[in-house]
Amino acid sequence: MTFSHLLEEVNQGHRVRKSLYQSIEKKLGKNKRVIAFFTSFIFPVMLQDQDADMLEEILHNSRMANDSELVLLLNSPGGEALPAERIVNICRSFSNSRFSVIVPKMAKSAATMICLGACKIGMSKTSELGPIDPQIPVEDNQGQVTKYLSAHEIIESYTDLFSKANKTKGNLEPFLQQLARFDARDIRRIVSAQELSESIAITCLQNSVFPGLTSQKIKAKIGPFLNPKYTKVHGRPIYYDLARKCGLDIELHELNSPIWQLVWQLYVRLNHVVSNHNIHIGKIIESSEDSYTAPFAT
Numbered sequence: 001m002t003f004s005h006l007l008e009e010v011n012q013g014h015r016v017r018k019s020l021y022q023s024i025e026k027k028l029g030k031n032k033r034v035i036a037f038f039t040s041f042i043f044p045v046m047l048q049d050q051d052a053d054m055l056e057e058i059l060h061n062s063r064m065a066n067d068s069e070l071v072l073l074l075n076s077p078g079g080e081a082l083p084a085e086r087i088v089n090i091c092r093s094f095s096n097s098r099f100s101v102i103v104p105k106m107a108k109s110a111a112t113m114i115c116l117g118a119c120k121i122g123m124s125k126t127s128e129l130g131p132i133d134p135q136i137p138v139e140d141n142q143g144q145v146t147k148y149l150s151a152h153e154i155i156e157s158y159t160d161l162f163s164k165a166n167k168t169k170g171n172l173e174p175f176l177q178q179l180a181r182f183d184a185r186d187i188r189r190i191v192s193a194q195e196l197s198e199s200i201a202i203t204c205l206q207n208s209v210f211p212g213l214t215s216q217k218i219k220a221k222i223g224p225f226l227n228p229k230y231t232k233v234h235g236r237p238i239y240y241d242l243a244r245k246c247g248l249d250i251e252l253h254e255l256n257s258p259i260w261q262l263v264w265q266l267y268v269r270l271n272h273v274v275s276n277h278n279i280h281i282g283k284i285i286e287s288s289e290d291s292y293t294a295p296f297a298t
Contacts, residue, residue: 016269017270017286020266021266024262027262031069032071034287035058035062035072036270036287037051037087038075038284038285039076039282039283040282040296042275045283045294046077047080047083047111051087051283051294052083054285058287059090059094061290062287062289064094064095069095070099071122072091072114073102073104075103076111077109078108078111080110084114085117085200085204088117091117100119100120101115101121103115103121104267106128106130107129107130108129112238113201116222117208119209121243121249121251123251123253124252124254125239125240125255128239130235130237131231131236132201133194133197133234134196134197135148135149135234136148136190150234151193151194152228153228158182158187161179202215209249224238224242225238274296281293282295
């Protein structure tokens, strides 16, 4: 028994985290159910449709009561936009149209979109949200992704070149050579991806903290999340103070508060699992009762 407990602790199995979920739920108050949703920042994983299915199964098994409020402990670099929208819908459906998010460290890109669907976001002074502008994969001749480019930068480059070519009355060859690198169909697809992210974010906020506001007013409020000109690069953090200025309902937890000490302990344990090559896990979705994991790609 001692040896099995030791292995469980070394590998950070679900059993060693159960008491932390129960303690956090007790600190948060009556009828709170904490579900953790962690994906690796080190290994190649991203938010996908099957993650929403795993989350829904966890919620079914948690036997959420009608008056229960879901608290999603979220740490992820993001992924695809449509799974993020599905996850928001699932969280709202199981929590009487209300759920909150706690970000122990980082919820970026599509994970930030999930946060926008929550009625409240718990953060510390070091917690990070991020821009939600789509990142477009660029492949080499062998079909391998070599880098990601901002959709905003691609569209802006294309539009700028096209505009300069239209205004030039002399030699157009330099512009034509550069424009030849773009496919108009790809540009349309990238514009659609940008519009999708914006649409999901606005719809999430209309159903959470901005009911009754028009799309244009919401878009103006959350400019730092939508427009890369605010943050300059996709990975730049958006901290609690800027998120508050955008009108989001941010609950600031002091770093040394009892609740945040428990959240941090759970974060360290979960982050160890999805960051350890020997354990070979890239995703964890779990409650105090159940734990689902998924491997990272090799």
